[in-house]
Amino acid sequence: MFDRDKWQEILNTIEKNKLRTFLTGFSVAWGIFMLIILLGFGTGLQKGVSDNFKDTATNSIWVFSGQTSVPHKGMKPGRFIRFDNADYDLVANNMPEVTASSGRFYLGNNEVTYKGEHGSFNIRTVHPEHQFIEKTLTIQGRFFNEKDIEEKRKVVSIGTLVRDALFVNGENPIGEYIEVSGVPFKVVGVFEDEGGENEQEILYIPISTAQMVFNGADRVDMFMVNLDEGATVEESKVMEEKLRKTMAERHKFSPDDERAIRFWNNVEDFMQFQNLFDGIRTFIWIIGIMTIIAGIVGISNIMMIVVKERTKEIGIRKALGATPWSVVSLIIMESVLITSVFGYIGLVLGVGVIEGISSVLPPGEFFKDPEVNFKVAISATIILITAGTLAGLIPARKAARIKPIVALRDE
Secondary structure, eight states, rough: OOHHHHHHHHHHHHHHHHHHHHHHHHHHHHHHHHHHHHHHHHHHHHHHHHHHTTOOOTTTEEEEEEESSSSSTOOOOBBBBOOOOOHHHHHHHHOOOOOOOEEEEEEEEEEETTEEEEEEEEEEEEETTTTHHHEEEEEEEOOOOOOHHHHOOOEEEEEEHHHHHHHHTOOTTOOOEEEEETTTOOOOOOOOEETTHHHEEEEEEEEEHHHHHHTTTTOOOOOEEOOOOOOOOHHHHHHHHHHHHHHHHHHHTTOOOOOTEEEEEHHHHHHHHHHHHHHHHHHHHHHHHHHHHHHHHHEEEEEEEEHHHHHHHHHHHHTTOOOHHHHHHHHHHHHHHHHHHHHHHHHHHHHHHHHHHHSSSSSOOOOOOOOOHHHHHHHHHHHHHHHHHHHHHHHHHHHHHHHHHHTTTOO
């Protein structure tokens, strides 16, 4: 493999046929370049779409009340379904599949003030386990707890951007009172959220307190449940059916009425996106490999020409005692060299272009930080070496079969 004479002979052959070598190697470089570019952009697209899930547990199911669309047991269609605390308690406390749960009573945006500072912020009224469903990370103080729910305490957890807007002098907000629509609430915590700025301009208050203070009675507008980590789509669909049948029995609507209650199944949605990107990634690899194969065919043809041009030389080698392997290795080494050098040029250029785009392109909602990871580079290396070997294998075998007496008569 490290025979100096062989490498010198290979380099001399390449030097004599520079244009032919370049044009042949270019197709391999282009194939690797396009493979890297497509994989990098595929990764950027996947990251952008995955960001839409990162602030919400991907094993969660959200349940929304709706309007009946079919008659049931003498009742006309068009009835609005309204959830209440009893519905939530039934789901949270009597379904072993549920690992975390929360209801919501809608308040929307409200005026929030503190010592002359004010702003309009989204108020979410939830249960304590909501922090695990929306991936809320408390960085100061605490999130409210079950005791706050039971005693209907006027406590609030605020997002970092709410804190920055109201506590402009850098005061510690924990223990301070802010007014939500004129009602004082004690700040018990400050949180961050991976969902970005929109999720950090929010205030969370106990749902029981909101129902009491803002005349919500026992109304729950929607609720969310987490399943076990790693729950399958099939398990989530079974849970959907269980929830639908339970609510249908309580609110007297047909279990087949899909408009009476609606679901947002994050398990299913996330898996659909994963499957989609798995398909895209597979398609990209197929396109890249087919392009590389075209380059392999080109190199193989060139090596066949090389063998034809050097038939007499190969015959002399064999007449002087050269083994078939020495002839085969010479052809394969030249093929691997051309493939590897041009392949790595394509690899480096592809990575460079991806890094350049990543540095100047601002993150978007569906595209973010395109990159090529280490595994892809290793895979590309293996492909290059394999491609070079395959490209030289057929011409090398042909060269090995040349008979010295026939070769010496070759003109």
